[in-house]
Amino acid sequence: MTFREDAQAAVEWAARYLEQVGDYPVLAQVEPGELRAKLPAAPPEEPEPFADVLGDLDELLLPAMTHWQSPRFFAYFANTASEPAILAELLIAATNQNGILWRTSPALTELELHVADWTAQLLGLPSGWHGHIEDSASTSTFAAVIAARQATGGGAVVCSEHAHSSVEKAARMLGLDVRKVPVDREFRLRADALDLADAAVCVATVGTTSTTSVDPVAAIADACREAGVWLHVDAAYAGAAMVCPELRWAFDGVDRADSLVVNPHKWLLTPMDCSLLWTSRPVDFRAAFSLVPEYLRTPDAADSLGDYGPALGRRFRSLKLWTVVRCYGRAGLQRMIREHVRLAELFEAWVRDEPGWELCAPRPFSVVCFRRDGSNEENERLLAAVNATGEIFISHTKLDGRYVLRLAIGNVRTTEDDVRRAWDVLRREAAAL
Amino acid sequence: MTFREDAQAAVEWAARYLEQVGDYPVLAQVEPGELRAKLPAAPPEEPEPFADVLGDLDELLLPAMTHWQSPRFFAYFANTASEPAILAELLIAATNQNGILWRTSPALTELELHVADWTAQLLGLPSGWHGHIEDSASTSTFAAVIAARQATGGGAVVCSEHAHSSVEKAARMLGLDVRKVPVDREFRLRADALDLADAAVCVATVGTTSTTSVDPVAAIADACREAGVWLHVDAAYAGAAMVCPELRWAFDGVDRADSLVVNPHKWLLTPMDCSLLWTSRPVDFRAAFSLVPEYLRTPDAADSLGDYGPALGRRFRSLKLWTVVRCYGRAGLQRMIREHVRLAELFEAWVRDEPGWELCAPRPFSVVCFRRDGSNEENERLLAAVNATGEIFISHTKLDGRYVLRLAIGNVRTTEDDVRRAWDVLRREAAAL
Numbered sequence: 001m002t003f004r005e006d007a008q009a010a011v012e013w014a015a016r017y018l019e020q021v022g023d024y025p026v027l028a029q030v031e032p033g034e035l036r037a038k039l040p041a042a043p044p045e046e047p048e049p050f051a052d053v054l055g056d057l058d059e060l061l062l063p064a065m066t067h068w069q070s071p072r073f074f075a076y077f078a079n080t081a082s083e084p085a086i087l088a089e090l091l092i093a094a095t096n097q098n099g100i101l102w103r104t105s106p107a108l109t110e111l112e113l114h115v116a117d118w119t120a121q122l123l124g125l126p127s128g129w130h131g132h133i134e135d136s137a138s139t140s141t142f143a144a145v146i147a148a149r150q151a152t153g154g155g156a157v158v159c160s161e162h163a164h165s166s167v168e169k170a171a172r173m174l175g176l177d178v179r180k181v182p183v184d185r186e187f188r189l190r191a192d193a194l195d196l197a198d199a200a201v202c203v204a205t206v207g208t209t210s211t212t213s214v215d216p217v218a219a220i221a222d223a224c225r226e227a228g229v230w231l232h233v234d235a236a237y238a239g240a241a242m243v244c245p246e247l248r249w250a251f252d253g254v255d256r257a258d259s260l261v262v263n264p265h266k267w268l269l270t271p272m273d274c275s276l277l278w279t280s281r282p283v284d285f286r287a288a289f290s291l292v293p294e295y296l297r298t299p300d301a302a303d304s305l306g307d308y309g310p311a312l313g314r315r316f317r318s319l320k321l322w323t324v325v326r327c328y329g330r331a332g333l334q335r336m337i338r339e340h341v342r343l344a345e346l347f348e349a350w351v352r353d354e355p356g357w358e359l360c361a362p363r364p365f366s367v368v369c370f371r372r373d374g375s376n377e378e379n380e381r382l383l384a385a386v387n388a389t390g391e392i393f394i395s396h397t398k399l400d401g402r403y404v405l406r407l408a409i410g411n412v413r414t415t416e417d418d419v420r421r422a423w424d425v426l427r428r429e430a431a432a433l
Numbered sequence: 434m435t436f437r438e439d440a441q442a443a444v445e446w447a448a449r450y451l452e453q454v455g456d457y458p459v460l461a462q463v464e465p466g467e468l469r470a471k472l473p474a475a476p477p478e479e480p481e482p483f484a485d486v487l488g489d490l491d492e493l494l495l496p497a498m499t500h501w502q503s504p505r506f507f508a509y510f511a512n513t514a515s516e517p518a519i520l521a522e523l524l525i526a527a528t529n530q531n532g533i534l535w536r537t538s539p540a541l542t543e544l545e546l547h548v549a550d551w552t553a554q555l556l557g558l559p560s561g562w563h564g565h566i567e568d569s570a571s572t573s574t575f576a577a578v579i580a581a582r583q584a585t586g587g588g589a590v591v592c593s594e595h596a597h598s599s600v601e602k603a604a605r606m607l608g609l610d611v612r613k614v615p616v617d618r619e620f621r622l623r624a625d626a627l628d629l630a631d632a633a634v635c636v637a638t639v640g641t642t643s644t645t646s647v648d649p650v651a652a653i654a655d656a657c658r659e660a661g662v663w664l665h666v667d668a669a670y671a672g673a674a675m676v677c678p679e680l681r682w683a684f685d686g687v688d689r690a691d692s693l694v695v696n697p698h699k700w701l702l703t704p705m706d707c708s709l710l711w712t713s714r715p716v717d718f719r720a721a722f723s724l725v726p727e728y729l730r731t732p733d734a735a736d737s738l739g740d741y742g743p744a745l746g747r748r749f750r751s752l753k754l755w756t757v758v759r760c761y762g763r764a765g766l767q768r769m770i771r772e773h774v775r776l777a778e779l780f781e782a783w784v785r786d787e788p789g790w791e792l793c794a795p796r797p798f799s800v801v802c803f804r805r806d807g808s809n810e811e812n813e814r815l816l817a818a819v820n821a822t823g824e825i826f827i828s829h830t831k832l833d834g835r836y837v838l839r840l841a842i843g844n845v846r847t848t849e850d851d852v853r854r855a856w857d858v859l860r861r862e863a864a865a866l
Contacts, residue, residue: 003451003516007444010520014527015437028539032735035543043551046762050517053756057524061752064540068529076537076728081529083436084483087443089526091490093704093753094447096501096514104509106461107497110468118476135568138744146606165726166745172724173579173743174607210728271526272748291605293598295509295643295830295839299817302465310606311571312599315705319494320526323486329479384732397728406728 006050013054014086021069022413025390028066035064066393071413074422075395077209077237077367078410081271084327088320089271097316102302105316109305112318116276118325122333123242123262126255130282132308133274133317137236138166140261140277143289143309145170145201148230148258151284154200160189160215162208164234176200186362187213187399191220196227204231204257206250207238210397210406211361211369214238218253225256233257236275237410238365240267243333247341250364258284267340267366267410268333269324274317282308340366340409343419347407350423356430360399366409369399372430376403385429392422439483446487447519454502455846458823461499468497499826504846507855508828510642510670510800511843514704517760521753522704530749535735538749542738545751549709551758555766556675556695559688563715565741566707566750570669571599573694573710576722576742578603578634581663581691584717587633593622593648595641597667609633619795620646620832624653629660637664637690639683640671643830643839644794644802647671651686658689666690669708670843671798673700676766680774683797691717700773700799700843701766702757707750715741773799773842776852780840783856789863793832799842802832805863809836818862825855 038060067073069081097105099112116131134140141164145157157171161180171178179199181189187208196202202224204215217233224231233254239262241247242254254260259279264270279285290307306312328336344366351357351370361369371379380403383396397404407422471493500506502514532541549564567573574597578590590604590611604611612632614622620641629635635657637648650666657664666687672695674680675687687693692712697703712718723740739745761769777799784790784803794802804812813836816829830837840855 004444004448006517007448007520007523010523011437011440011444014523015440017527018436027536030539032535032539032733033543035539036547039544039547043555043758044762045764047765048759048762050520050756050760053517053521053759057752061540061544064538064543065528065530066536066538068531068537069527076533079529079531081526084439084486086523086526087440087483088486090440090443090447090519090523093514093519093522094450094502095498096512096704097498098501098512098705100509102465103460103499104501105497105499106463106465106468107494110466110497111472111494114469114472122476136744136746138746142743149608165724165729169722169724169743169745173721175582209726271529272531272746288606289602291598291602293642295828296598300465310575310602311569312602313569313571313705319490323483325476326481326486327483329477329481331478332480395728 009051009054013057018069018083021067022071024067024070026067026070026072026393027387027390028064029390030064035060069411071411071415071418072392072422073411074407074409075393076408077266078408079266080269080410080412082269082324082412084323085270085320088323092316092319095316099305099314100312101296101298101304103298103300108316108318109302111322112305115318115322115325116278119276119321120278122330123239124248125278126280129278129280131276131278132305134277134309135273136275137164137234137261137263138169139310140275141166141203141232141234142170142173143277144232144259145174147285147288148201148232149174149176150288151281152200152228152230154198154229156199157201157203158194158196158199159203160205162187162210162213163203163205164209167203187211189215189220191216191223194220194223196223196229199227199229201230201232204233206233206235206254207365210399212238212365212367213361214250214364217251221253221256230258231256233260236261236263237266241337241365243330244337264321264324267337269328269412270321274321336412343409343414343416344368346416347419347423360402360404368407369397369404371402371404378433379403379405381433382430385433386425389425389429391425442484442487446490451502451516454500455504457500457503459500459503459505459826460820460823461497462823463497468493502844504844504848504851505825505855506844507840507842508826509841510699511841512699513702513843513845515702515757515845517756518703518753521756525749525752528749532738532747533745534729534731534737536731536733541749541751544755545738548751548755548758549711552709552754553711555763556672557681558711559713562711562713564709564711565738567710567742568706568708570597570667570694570696570708571602572743573708574599574636574665574667575603575606576710577665577692578607580718580721581634581665582607582609583721584714585633585661585663587631587662589632590634590636591627591629591632592636593638595620595643595646596636596638597642600636620644622648622653624649624656627653627656629656629662632660632662634663634665637666639666639668639687640798643832645671645798645800646794647683647797654686654689663691664689666693669694669696670699674770674798676763677770697754697757700770702761702845703754707754769845776842776847776849777801779849780852780856793835793837801840802830802837804835804837811866812836812838814866815863818866819858822858822862824858
């Protein structure tokens with residue numbers, strides 16, 4: 001059996017990768033199709049050694065990777081697959097649990113419920129909510145919309161113009177109308193413009209994708225209760241910040257949500273994929289999703305997690321989140337969140353103090369929206385130039401028609417030096433344009 | 434940095450697990466709630482060492498696991514997480530690629546397309562189909578139904594009474610009617626009873642969950658073409674058998690499908706989760722799923738995989754399937770499938786030749802449906818008694834009102850001795866009742 005030997009090589013590959021990831025170009029410097037052109041057109045007839053896979057990983061795949069694990073990945077929402085959780089993925093795969101029913105893995109089923117409760121405690125959520133894990137916030141929000149439609153009978157999905165695209169996608173997949181509410185000058189849903197007539201669900205966002213703005217959840221909750229509309233809160237990125245009491249102001253009213261999504265694979269050190277979906281209305285979720293054919297009937301007096309979402313089977317994702325919570329503890333998670341917010345504040349101050357640059361939105365968490373004085377085209381060229389260096393990777397958005405750069409801090413390896421380097425690269429490339 | 438040390442411990446845990454998995458009770462011998470009662474009610478405040486996680490894995494979680502990796506797991510569809518693919522999961526987590534857009538991981542995006550093409554070649558599918566990976570067949574079928582509804586404008590989902598529950602679940606989630614077609618005496622959809630009026634999609638199954646029966650796909654394809662209805666083929670389990678030319682008779686007509694799902698996490702040695710979804714109509718998938726907000730706009734001239742299904746982000750699942758195809762090759766995959774079919778034939782013959790037992794359905798692949806002469810209650814008690822031994826784990830179904838036992842072969846560690854032991858346990862427990 002070569003497992004131990006191959007495993008040793010894989011571990012060594014992973015260890016070196018994590019040590020060296022800061023040395024690679026953050027954004028892959030390849031053209032579309034470049035990788036595929038190098039791969040054999042046909043699959044092999046005979047078995048090849050695992051060592052060959054590792055070799056091709058280095059030679060072919062590595063140059064085509066964008067390095068999410070790099071300390072200078074500042075695009076979208078930066079994240080981290082932490083070391084303990086990487087090892088948990090090995091154990092998840094080795095045991096290959098599949099939580100179709102409680103009995104197909106009591107460990108998976110009960111740990112998933114338990115770690116959802118643990119995380120709810122860390123975030124200060126109300127006790128008694130039912131939590132489970134989906135693959136992504138897209139699926140979590142989609143599941144919430146399905147449960148909401150069934151529970152309320154409404155036919156429209158309401159959200160702000162700045163809600164994540166997955167809300168519109170969920171509505172489109174279900175054939176529902178989506179109604180977008182305008183935002184105020186700080187990109188928050190305008191509760192006074194909320195029209196909930198015929199709505200099934202209203203999605204409020206804490207930490208929107210463009211600017212991490214915070215919708216007025218409490219006011220939206222009032223309106224939802226009044227109208228009998230389901231309130232789903234999307235805190236996929238920012239929800240992790242609730243681990244810090246001083247940041248909980250942003251989540252006022254979240255305790256009145258019918259459902260809430262927070263992604264541990266975003267800002268809680270968990271590898272892709274792990275999206276936590278809580279609900280205060282588990283009965284409505286079961287009504288929407290439970291369907292037990294004969295071949296899945298068992299005498300077990302226990303819920304199965306497939307009764308709470310679209311998929312039937314599920315992998316042992318709870319093991320990696322449990323590992324994160326164990327190996328970091330509340331204190332370790334708070335330290336990380338606070339350091340990221342501190343670094344973002346620092347970068348924000350540098351931009352504020354530098355002539356020729358401006359801040360474009362408030363910064364409640366660890367994402368800074370800014371731009372160089374000048375045209376949209378100039379900022380777009382600046383983004384391309386900066387990313388082409390490979391030194392950092394940032395992304396953009398548009399706010400009121402203006403092209404805006406985003407610097408997102410969320411990798412646990414990111415230091416003050418990395419953020420300073422980002423600022424140096426930006427000013428250098430801006431000067432060169 | 435303790436990563437190498439912790440990794441060594443995790444690898445050793447996994448290696449020992451795989452060596453000893455045959456010694457554990459296959460079905461977890463615990464009661465609902467037993468595990469949760471042993472877990473601390475609150476999460477830790479301070480970091481704990483990874484070694485403590487491994488310790489609790491042994492002491493608390495292991496007894497609550499049902500061992501899918503056991504050579505005597507014969508329930509549902511037995512499967513295998515192969516050693517090379519387990520190590521691939523470690524690499525997937527270490528690199529933490531996220532395929533939101535082509536540029537967020539060209540390696541992930543292009544390898545996923547490429548390995549889908551490789552697998553299509555192994556299975557003898559038409560060239561030119563677009564393939565990508567979803568988490569589970571539930572999601573793949575759901576995505577196909579969404580694309581079909583949008584493309585055809587129809588309002589009903591048609592399938593046989595023996596189609597997987599995910600088909601009905603997809604229809605229910607979308608608010609569509611589901612119309613179930615009766616089956617013939619061998620549990621195949623009766624094409625003469627097919628009513629496609631107002632249908633969006635017809636789902637044909639090759640390898641149904643209860644009996645692995647094979648719907649007449651060619652005749653269904655004729656009817657779908659005639660009626661302008663989308664044909665989705667669910668070959669989640671059996672599709673892997675196409676790697677063997679002698680088993681391709683069962684897939685006659687599949688080349689005319691609009692979409693097809695095959696799960697490598699079922700019978701192709703890949704850990705949970707990996708479901709391949711091909712379509713001959715990629716334009717219709719893009720029309721249903723593509724939605725690009727400003728913050729995801731890039732100048733790259735390349736498709737992003739989120740345009741072909743419900744989720745936006747995705748993990749690097751293609752790496753594990755690529756690893757399987759590399760490390761087994763066509764020949765290795767054929768050897769496994771043929772051995773499993775041989776073992777199932779053997780078990781089938783034992784049942785056929787034994788007085789007091791009967792076969793309950795044809796056996797095209799590696800699943801045998803059988804029962805002991807007697808009442809439903811007696812067979813149900815037999816199932817409970819057999820699974821309570823922990824020596825084997827089998828599941829059941831109902832056919833024409835009769836309680837039927839299922840023995841599913843699909844784990845690569847399963848030997849003839851394991852199958853013989855299953856038969857010994859069944860006869861022993863039947864005699865004892």
